[in-house]
Amino acid sequence: MARAVSTRRKIALTAAAWAVGLAIFFPVFWTILTSFKTEVSAVATPPEFLGADWTLQNYADVWARSDYPRFFWNSVVISVGSTLLGLAVAIPAAWSMAFVPGKRTKDLLMWMLSTKMMPAAGVLIPMYLLFQWTGLFDTHIGLILALMLMNLPIIVWMLYTYFKEIPSEILEAARMDGASLRNEIIHVLTPMAVPGIASTLLLNVILAWNESFWTITLTTVNAAPLSTFIASFSAPQGLFYAKLSAASTMAIAPILILGWFSQKQLVRGLTFGAVK
Amino acid sequence: MGQITLKQVRKSFGDVHVIPGVDLDINDGEFVVFVGPSGCGKSTLLRLIAGLEDTSSGTIAIDGKDATALPPAKRGLAMVFQSYALYPHMSVRKNIAFPLKMAGMDQAAIDKKVDAAAKVLNLTSYLDRRPGQLSGGQRQRVAIGRAIVREPAAFLFDEPLSNLDAALRGNMRLEITELHQTLKTTMIYVTHDQVEAMTMADKIVVLQAGRIEQVGSPLDLYNHPANVFVAGFIGSPHMNLIEGADAAAMGAKTIGVRPEHLDISLQSGKWTSKVNVAERLGSDTFLHVTTEGIGQMTVRAGGDINVAHGDTICLTPQEGRIHRFGADGKAMA
Numbered sequence: 001m002a003r004a005v006s007t008r009r010k011i012a013l014t015a016a017a018w019a020v021g022l023a024i025f026f027p028v029f030w031t032i033l034t035s036f037k038t039e040v041s042a043v044a045t046p047p048e049f050l051g052a053d054w055t056l057q058n059y060a061d062v063w064a065r066s067d068y069p070r071f072f073w074n075s076v077v078i079s080v081g082s083t084l085l086g087l088a089v090a091i092p093a094a095w096s097m098a099f100v101p102g103k104r105t106k107d108l109l110m111w112m113l114s115t116k117m118m119p120a121a122g123v124l125i126p127m128y129l130l131f132q133w134t135g136l137f138d139t140h141i142g143l144i145l146a147l148m149l150m151n152l153p154i155i156v157w158m159l160y161t162y163f164k165e166i167p168s169e170i171l172e173a174a175r176m177d178g179a180s181l182r183n184e185i186i187h188v189l190t191p192m193a194v195p196g197i198a199s200t201l202l203l204n205v206i207l208a209w210n211e212s213f214w215t216i217t218l219t220t221v222n223a224a225p226l227s228t229f230i231a232s233f234s235a236p237q238g239l240f241y242a243k244l245s246a247a248s249t250m251a252i253a254p255i256l257i258l259g260w261f262s263q264k265q266l267v268r269g270l271t272f273g274a275v276k
Numbered sequence: 277m278g279q280i281t282l283k284q285v286r287k288s289f290g291d292v293h294v295i296p297g298v299d300l301d302i303n304d305g306e307f308v309v310f311v312g313p314s315g316c317g318k319s320t321l322l323r324l325i326a327g328l329e330d331t332s333s334g335t336i337a338i339d340g341k342d343a344t345a346l347p348p349a350k351r352g353l354a355m356v357f358q359s360y361a362l363y364p365h366m367s368v369r370k371n372i373a374f375p376l377k378m379a380g381m382d383q384a385a386i387d388k389k390v391d392a393a394a395k396v397l398n399l400t401s402y403l404d405r406r407p408g409q410l411s412g413g414q415r416q417r418v419a420i421g422r423a424i425v426r427e428p429a430a431f432l433f434d435e436p437l438s439n440l441d442a443a444l445r446g447n448m449r450l451e452i453t454e455l456h457q458t459l460k461t462t463m464i465y466v467t468h469d470q471v472e473a474m475t476m477a478d479k480i481v482v483l484q485a486g487r488i489e490q491v492g493s494p495l496d497l498y499n500h501p502a503n504v505f506v507a508g509f510i511g512s513p514h515m516n517l518i519e520g521a522d523a524a525a526m527g528a529k530t531i532g533v534r535p536e537h538l539d540i541s542l543q544s545g546k547w548t549s550k551v552n553v554a555e556r557l558g559s560d561t562f563l564h565v566t567t568e569g570i571g572q573m574t575v576r577a578g579g580d581i582n583v584a585h586g587d588t589i590c591l592t593p594q595e596g597r598i599h600r601f602g603a604d605g606k607a608m609a
Contacts, residue, residue: 172328173361177375177422178349187374191365 028252035059035245042242058246066229068250075225075254077140078215079208082147083201086155089148091197094159095189099168109160112153120213131218138219146218147208155204162196163189199265202258206266209255226251277339278430278462279304280325285334287320287486294320295486297334302430302464302479307456310466311473312483312509318466319434321483325464326432327351338429349378354423355432358439360415362407368394368418369403375426393421396455413444420455430462437472449475470510474498482506504605507532513562513574515599522570528600528608535562535576537597545590549573551583567591 033049034042041052062068097105127146128137136142166189174188190197212227219228230251233244259266280302287295294317302308310318323329325336327348335344343351354375362371369390376386394400397417407415416436423431433452437445453476456463467473473480474494482489482497482505490502494510501507507515515532523531539545540563549565556579563575563583575591583589600608 167359167361169357169359169361170363172348173355173357173422174363174374175328175348176326176353176355178378178426179374180349180378183378188363192363 028256031245032249033245034242035249037242039240039242042245058242059250062233062243062246062250066232068229071224071226071229071251072254074140074219074223075209075227075251078143078147078223078225079205081140081144082151082208083155083204085144086148086152086204087159087197087201090152090155090159094156094163095185097156097160098163098166099171109157112156116153124217127214128217136218138222138224140223143215143218143223143225146214147211150211150214151204151207154207155200158200158203159193159196162193162200165196166192195265202262202265206255206259277304278302278428279339280430280462280464281337281340282325283335283337285321285324285336286332287317287324287329288332293486295324298486298488300481300488300491302462305460305462307453307463307465307476307478308481309473309477309479310464310481310483311468311470312489314468316483317486318468318483320486322432322434322464322466326353326355352429353432354426354428354430355434356416356419356423356436358435360407360419360439362415362418362422364407367404367406368399368410368421371407371418372399372421372425375422379426389425390421393425396424397421412440413448416440416448420452424455424459428461430464433463433465435466435468437467438469452476471512474510480510482509500607501532501599502607504530504532504601507599507601507607513576516573518570518573520570523600526598526600529603530601530605532599532601533593533597535574537594538573538575539592539594540575540577540581541590541592543590545592547591549575549589549591551585551587551589554581554584563589565589565591 035058036054036056037048038053038055038057041048044052097109131137131142131146134142136145170192171184171188174184179187209226212231215225215227216231219225230244230247233240233247280300282298282300285295285298285300286293298321310321312318320329324331327343327346327350331344335342337343338351338353363374366374372390372393373386376389381389390403391400394403397420399414399417399421402410402414402418407418410418416439419436436452437448440448449472452463452465456476465472465476477494479491480494480497481491484505490497490506492500497506497510501510501515504517508517511534513535515534516538517530517532519530523529547567547570549567551563551565553564555562555564559579561577561579561581563577563581565573565575567573573591575589577583602608
């Protein structure tokens with residue numbers, strides 16, 4: 001009897017999970033679908049599905065009208081650069097918080113997280129002016145710095161929770177075995193933390209890749225990533241939904257593929273701290 | 277060499293004084309067991325000797341040299357942890373070799389030492405496995421192997437057997453004792469299990485609330501407990517501690533009689549008791565009884581004694597086997 005109930009429950013949960021999953025994925029699916037329609041088909045009411053005119057013209061137009069490879073390269077530089085810089089800053093920080101905690105470590109962590117609750121628009125003007133004055137506006141290094149600082153609290157938190165899971169007795173054993181701090185880090189802690197560092201890296205590359213508020217605000221041409229590329233297709237001449245969809249698809253495709261191949265790491269990354 | 281001397285060693289965490297001040301001499305080659313109830317500070321004391329915790333004051337000398345401020349890596353001690361603390365990403369071979377690698381020994385010498393240690397500990401066929409693929413007992417052996425290859429001045433054991441099942445624990449207890457007889461190296465062993473303390477130690481240090489209650493050989497502590505705490509802690513089953521008229525009659529606040537020092541008769545005796553439970557172990561029977569005027573007591577009887585729940589028996593403490601304690605809890609001469 002209990003078995004039957006639990007099976008029914010399982011089916012219900014699976015169905016609910018699929019429903020939520022499909023609901024979340026539907027806009028992405030519709031964007032991709034629209035990108036293959038003609039502009040007329042794209043705005044037709046009722047929405048056309050099977051009877052639409054299918055075309056690859058949008059992709060050809062988008063490719064011809066803008067320099068996709070340059071935007072793509074800028075996205076790679078900014079997202080990977082900001083993540084690596086963030087890790088370099090966050091690993092020692094998370095290290096000391098996890099293994100040599102002080103009285104205010106918890107407060108410090110909460111404070112770091114609280115900076116994420118501030119509305120970005122609140123500091124838009126100061127940031128914009130600061131970037132103009134320091135010459136960081138529309139440069140790779142400027143964007144790398146901005147996105148690194150934005151994601152730093154998340155990187156520190158994730159690494160902190162991963163490091164916390166490593167039993168301190170193993171590090172103490174290394175110390176007893178005569179390992180210097182350097183050897184303890186290289187031979188014991190880092191190899192044990194690799195899965196955690198990898199999922200932190202992946203998640204933050206994705207967060208930085210998808211960021212649009214600051215990247216659109218703080219770039220014009222030279223350092224503009226794919227978010228600016230998409231925005232450039234919602235032009236004053238009017239909205240071209242099919243082309244906008246094609247541009248969006250081209251912008252999200254690389255990260256979608258990366259995400260698909262690293263699902264396992266990502267799930268662990270997204271549920272950080274959830275499992276004790 | 278492995279002589280360790282503690283002088284007025286104190287440890288406080290904030291306002292909590294875990295170790296209020298300990299003096300202790302550990303001689304070279306001795307097997308010393310720190311024993312006490314949980315929270316008595318025995319593990320902290322071991323970690324202070326290891327250097328994993330800083331002393332609040334006092335000095336720790338190893339072989340006559342002040343080691344109080346030395347980091348653990350420089351103290352020349354090896355430690356076996358309760359959780360084994362093996363490196364999960366390394367093979368058994370690499371785990372055992374790790375301290376030698378850290379010492380900068382060349383690979384040929386490392387291999388020789390690891391193979392020798394593996395042979396002693398019956399680990400030869402497991403050298404290429406990861407710790408995750410080993411049983412608890414095997415993991416404990418790897419942890420011991422990692423400790424013995426570096427030929428330390430002393431071994432520190434922090435409750436090494438408490439994660440093992442009872443049968444394995446008995447075997448490992450024997451193996452560690454044999455290891456000590458072979459190596460003749462100083463060993464400091466922390467446990468809350470007084471059976472481990474009695475069976476393994478040359479010298480037992482009984483701790484309570486960070487204070488040393490008594491230091492002595494197992495039989496010393498058994499025969500001459502210095503106070504009520506040690507009397508109740510050492511020995512299994514526990515000593516019967518009796519207060520009231522019977523104690524006052526002997527000029528003491530408390531008197532103690534071990535369960536094995538009570539003579540049983542069905543006709544007559546000093547005390548009359550009713551049997552509640554007879555625990556039969558085969559070789560012995562432990563009788564849990566209620567004695568008139570005293571209360572709960574434990575008696576050790578022969579394996580084939582014919583009593584059961586509800587029976588009445590008479591008990592007489594053996595001459596010269598009664599321990600007397602004063603109002604301050606200390607043993608009276």
